[in-house]
Amino acid sequence: xxxxxxxxxxxxxxxxxxxxxxxxxxxxxxxxxxxxxxxxxxxxxxxxxxxxxxxxxxxxxxxxxxxxxxxxxxxxxxxxxxxxxxxxxxxxxxxxxxxxxxxxxxxxxxxxxxxxxxxxxxxxxxxxxxxxxxxxxxxxxxxxxxxxxxxxxxxxxxxxxxxxxxxxxxxxxxxxxxxxxxxxxxxxxxxxxxxxxxxxxxxxxxxxxxxxxxxxxxxxxxxxxxxxxxxxxxxxxxxxxxxxxxxxxxxxxxxxxxxxxxxxxxxxxxxxxxxxxxxxxxxxxxxxxxxxxxxxxxxxxxxxxxxxxxxxxxxxxxxxxxxxxxxxxxxxxxxxxxxxxx
Amino acid sequence: xxxxxxxxxxxxxxxxxxxxxxxxxxxxxxxxxxxxxxxxxxxxxxxxxxxxxxxxxxxxxxxxxxxxxxxxxxxxxxxxxxxxxxxxxxxxxxxxxxxxxxxxxxxxxxxxxxxxxxxxxxxxxxxxxxxxxxxxxxxxxxxxxxxxxxxxxxxxxxxxxxxxxxxxxxxxxxxxxxxxxxxxxxxxxxxxxxxxxxxxxxxxxxxxxxxxxxxxxxxxxxxxxxxxxxxxxxxxxxxxxxxxxxxxxxxxxxxxxxxxxxxxxxxxxxxxxxxxxxxxxxxxxxxxxxxxxxxxxxxxxxxx
Numbered sequence: 001x002x003x004x005x006x007x008x009x010x011x012x013x014x015x016x017x018x019x020x021x022x023x024x025x026x027x028x029x030x031x032x033x034x035x036x037x038x039x040x041x042x043x044x045x046x047x048x049x050x051x052x053x054x055x056x057x058x059x060x061x062x063x064x065x066x067x068x069x070x071x072x073x074x075x076x077x078x079x080x081x082x083x084x085x086x087x088x089x090x091x092x093x094x095x096x097x098x099x100x101x102x103x104x105x106x107x108x109x110x111x112x113x114x115x116x117x118x119x120x121x122x123x124x125x126x127x128x129x130x131x132x133x134x135x136x137x138x139x140x141x142x143x144x145x146x147x148x149x150x151x152x153x154x155x156x157x158x159x160x161x162x163x164x165x166x167x168x169x170x171x172x173x174x175x176x177x178x179x180x181x182x183x184x185x186x187x188x189x190x191x192x193x194x195x196x197x198x199x200x201x202x203x204x205x206x207x208x209x210x211x212x213x214x215x216x217x218x219x220x221x222x223x224x225x226x227x228x229x230x231x232x233x234x235x236x237x238x239x240x241x242x243x244x245x246x247x248x249x250x251x252x253x254x255x256x257x258x259x260x261x262x263x264x265x266x267x268x269x270x271x272x273x274x275x276x277x278x279x280x281x282x283x284x285x286x287x288x289x290x291x292x293x294x295x296x297x298x299x300x301x302x303x304x305x306x307x308x309x310x311x312x313x314x315x316x317x318x319x320x321x322x323x324x325x326x327x328x329x330x331x332x333x334x335x336x337x338x339x340x341x342x
Numbered sequence: 343x344x345x346x347x348x349x350x351x352x353x354x355x356x357x358x359x360x361x362x363x364x365x366x367x368x369x370x371x372x373x374x375x376x377x378x379x380x381x382x383x384x385x386x387x388x389x390x391x392x393x394x395x396x397x398x399x400x401x402x403x404x405x406x407x408x409x410x411x412x413x414x415x416x417x418x419x420x421x422x423x424x425x426x427x428x429x430x431x432x433x434x435x436x437x438x439x440x441x442x443x444x445x446x447x448x449x450x451x452x453x454x455x456x457x458x459x460x461x462x463x464x465x466x467x468x469x470x471x472x473x474x475x476x477x478x479x480x481x482x483x484x485x486x487x488x489x490x491x492x493x494x495x496x497x498x499x500x501x502x503x504x505x506x507x508x509x510x511x512x513x514x515x516x517x518x519x520x521x522x523x524x525x526x527x528x529x530x531x532x533x534x535x536x537x538x539x540x541x542x543x544x545x546x547x548x549x550x551x552x553x554x555x556x557x558x559x560x561x562x563x564x565x566x567x568x569x570x571x572x573x574x575x576x577x578x579x580x581x582x583x584x585x586x587x588x589x590x591x592x593x594x595x596x597x598x599x600x601x602x603x604x605x606x607x608x609x610x611x612x613x614x615x616x617x618x619x620x621x622x623x624x625x626x627x628x629x630x631x632x633x634x635x636x637x638x639x640x641x642x643x644x645x646x
Contacts, residue, residue, distance in 0.1 A: 067452045133631055136638035140394045140451045141590055145634065148587035152627035159620060269583060273459060280456065312467030319460025323453050324445060 017340045018205075021288050029194050033187070041186040042259065045193045047298040049255035052197050054278040054290030055204050056247030061276075062285030063208055064240040065220030066135075069143045070150025071248050071275050073130065074123040076267025077153060078249030079256035082119030083169040084162050085110045086257055092162070112175045112183060116196075116253040123249020124242060126153070131241030135234055138223075147269065154267045168263030172256055183257070193258050200247055205287055207243065216240055248275075277315055280322045283329025288342050292331050358616055364495040370612020371605065372501055372570065375508035376402075378604025379563040380585045382512055385594045386519070387556035389532045390549050393443060393454030399582030400465040401557045404431050405564020406573045407469060410480050420483035420569070427565045428558035435557025439550050447549075462579065469575035477572020504566050511562065512601045519597055528552065587630045593643020603641060 029048075032039045053075050060066050089107040094100050110118065134145045157163045164170070174183035183189045207213050219226045219233045226233050256262040265271065274297065282293025297315075304311050326333055335342040380398060387395045395401075408427040412418040418426070438461065446454050486500040519525035531538040531545050539545045564578075571577060592603030607626050615622040633641060 067455070069455075133634050136634050137590070140388075140455060143452065143455055144394065144586040144590050145630070147583055148590065148627050148630055151583045151587075152624045155623040155627075159623075269579070273463070276456065276459075309467045309471035312463050313471065316460045316463030316465075316467060319463065320442065320457055323457040323460065324442065327449075327453070 017342060018287070021342055025288065025291065026198070029198075033190060041190040043298070043302060045190055045258040046255065047295055048193050048197045049251045049258065050275075050278065050298055051291045051294035052200050052254070053248050053251035053275050054282065054294045055201060056244050056251060057275045058279045058284065058286075058290045059204055059207065059247065060240055060244040061279065062289075063213060063220065064216045064237060064244075066237060066241065067143045067276070068134070068146040068241075068244070069269075069272050069276065070130070070146035070148070070153075071245075072267050072269065072271035073150040073153040074126060074245040074248040075252035075255075075271060075275070076157065076262070076264075077126060078119035078123040078252035079262040079266050080119075080157060080163050080169065081122040082115045082253035083172040083256040083262035085118045086112055086115035086175055087169060087172050088162070109173070109175070111179050112177055112192075112257045115175075116250065116257060119253030119256065120246055120249045123252065124246035127242040127245025127249075128238075131238050131245065135237045135241065147272065150267070150272055151269060154264070154269070157264060157267045163262070163264075166264065168261060169256075170261055172260045172262065174257055174260065189258055193254055196250065196254050200250055201291075204247065208287065212236070212239070274315070277319055277322075279329075281318060281329055283332030283335070283342075284327075286329065286331045286335060286342050289329050289331035293329065296330070361495055363613075363616055366612040366616045367609060368495070368497065368501060368612070369615070370609040371505050372608070373611060374605040374608020375505055376563050376567060376581065376604075377585055377588045377608050378512050378601045379508050379559055379566075380581065381588045381592065381600045381604050382515060382597065383556040383559035383563075384585065384589055385597060385600045386515070386559075387553055388594050390528065390552040391439075391443065391447065391454070392451055393446065393458065394451070394586075395553075395556065396455055396458035396582070397438070397461045397465065398458075398556075398560050398585070399578030399580075400462040401431055401435060401560040401578070402564040402567070402581065403469065403573075403575060403578035404434070404465065405561030406480070406568040406571075406577060407473070407564075407575075408561065409565045409568045410478055410573045413480065420565075424562070424565050428562045431561030431564075432554040432558030436550055436554040438557075439553040443553065444546070444550075462582075466575050466579060473575060475575060477574040477577075480568040480573055482569040500569060504570065508563070508566065509605075511559070512604075515559070516597045516601065584626055587626050591626075591630050591633050591640060593640025595640075596642040599640075599642025 031037060032044050033041050053071070057068065057071050060068055060071075085107075086109055089109040091105040091107060092102045093105070094102055109115075130146065130149045133149065134142050137145060158165060162169075174189060176182050177188075177192060181188055181192075183192060215226065215231055215236055218229075219231070219236055223233055252266060255266075278293040278297045279290045280293070281296055282291065283289030300314065301311055304314065322329065328336060331342050380402060384395055384398055387393065387398075405427050408431060409420070409423040412423045412426065413420075442457055442461065443454065446457060482498075482500045486503050489496045489498040490502070517525075519528060527538065527543055528548065531543070531548055535545045567577070588603055588607055589600070591607065592599045594600065607629065610629070611622060611625055614625040618625075621628070637643075
């Protein structure tokens with residue numbers, strides 16, 4: 001009875017912390033582009049997409065304990081696919097009859113929401129393939145496998161015709177949402193990106209606090225024990241991987257439409273490292289950590305853009321400092337200080 | 343059975359001119375030498391420290407740069423550099439182990455990966471800041487210039503030297519670890535450090551020196567690579583990801599496995615360049631995927 005009471009108060013207390021933190025987050029989203037802050041909407045959209053990317057990544061490392069060092073493949077490829085469908089539409093597929101030929105399926109350019117869906121779905125399928133390979137090994141090997149697979153996808157992106165190689169896919173039209181709302185206006189685009197971000201954020205929160213999320217945490221803490229309790233841990237890990245990949249794809253696809261560019265820098269290993277950094281800075285395994293981490297890293301990159309290579313050096317220093325000194329990250333340290341869970 | 347035609351031979355194997363085939367085989371062997379040296383270092387470090395050394399690529403790059411700088415600023419040539427550079431970079435490695443890595447041994451492996459990744463970013467960024475991204479040339483030493491006519495192909499002396507010396511260093515390392523008393527201590531400390539410590543062996547120092555040795559191997563590979571590839575800040579990060587795939591394919595359980603996998607994959611990559619050039623960048627990753635499907639523990643691995 002007592003234990004039950006504690007559990008109930010604990011739950012409601014946690015709910016109120018989350019509610020306060022969420023209110024702050026939404027307030028920042030609403031007030032950010034308005035005076036007196038006047039943040040540039042395009043910068044904000046980029047930050048939001050990266051924050052969503054980091055949240056998706058955190059679902060895997062923070063709650064499943066799986067460190068993927070190749071998440072750029074989902075982010076980058078989803079942005080290529082979305083950009084292609086929004087700008088060109090037609091699909092060319094190679095086939096082999098004595099020599100390589102191309103079959104062209106003529107399609108008109110898609111509306112932005114469909115292009116984003118296509119990119120997200122592609123990332124999901126890629127997640128199924130990469131995930132079922134990577135979960136065959138654990139720990140350090142898992143990280144190396146995902147990194148190697150991502151590098152393979154990078155070379156595919158470099159060689160494929162539709163990605164535009166070094167140039168990327170430039171000048172992607174934002175189009176009309178549902179064929180009606182013109183997204184060329186920055187405010188409309190910003191509202192759309194913020195809505196996508198919030199919806200995905202709520203979804204991730206629901207996943208983490210669902211029975212599925214609890215099993216995932218159990219696997220993170222002690223996999224042999226979870227197996228002995230009868231859970232098919234491989235299946236749980238694969239589902240977590242695919243969810244994470246799909247949401248990372250949603251972030252990449254939305255970014256391609258909002259910024260109007262899909263380029264090699266989004267599929268490169270540096271991007272995979274960046275998402276690890278954002279999550280680590282904010283706090284692994286905290287709901288709000290990746291958002292805060294993304295905000296910090298994007299702000300730093302925007303401030304230091306004229307300093308060239310110093311950005312890389314500072315990112316490396318932050319990595320080292322986080323691992324040695326603040327393994328819980330900004331939000332994790334704050335939560336520990338206030339003795340709450342965020 | 344040599345068919346000579348004006349110095350170079352012109353017979354065909356599977357419709358491919360033999361010079362192209364052997365040329366790419368040679369390139370494959372050279373790449374394989376570097377894969378073997380680097381994955382060997384990674385395996386040795388992982389065995390003792392339980393850390394995947396992401397800085398390995400950056401340390402290889404530092405080796406190449408150190409050789410370049412020695413020549414440029416101090417007029418110290420290739421041969422002294424081959425000895426000096428591994429010592430200097432290995433000492434830097436030991437400093438890194440003392441300052442950063444030694445605090446991580448009790449933590450999850452992943453933190454070691456993250457920390458060494460951060461160090462790699464710092465080192466690579468610093469070199470790019472100082473030297474720019476373009477490659478710097480390093481001349482082949484006088485004594486190894488020229489080439490041998492083998493009848494079916496020309497073999498540049500320097501490339502023959504690289505293959506030979508890496509094979510010797512690889513098997514020397516294997517011999518020391520698997521066949522000497524020092525190696526027996528190392529293997530014992532890998533299995534059970536507490537027990538080995540109880541026998542009066544200074545395990546932390548052994549760990550430190552092992553890391554220094556692994557880093558020195560990377561730097562040695564860097565010096566060997568300097569005359570073949572251009573010396574550039576990003577030469578290491580491109581290579582290290584492939585080496586990770588090599589390590590996944592071979593499994594880090596066996597030293598000999600790392601060597602054989604390294605050379606073997608280099609050759610396969612070279613052959614792919616001949617028969618299916620579009621896939622030459624990705625063939626190692628594809629092989630990794632296939633190996634994971636068939637034998638998840640890796641070719642020479644013992645369990646996951």
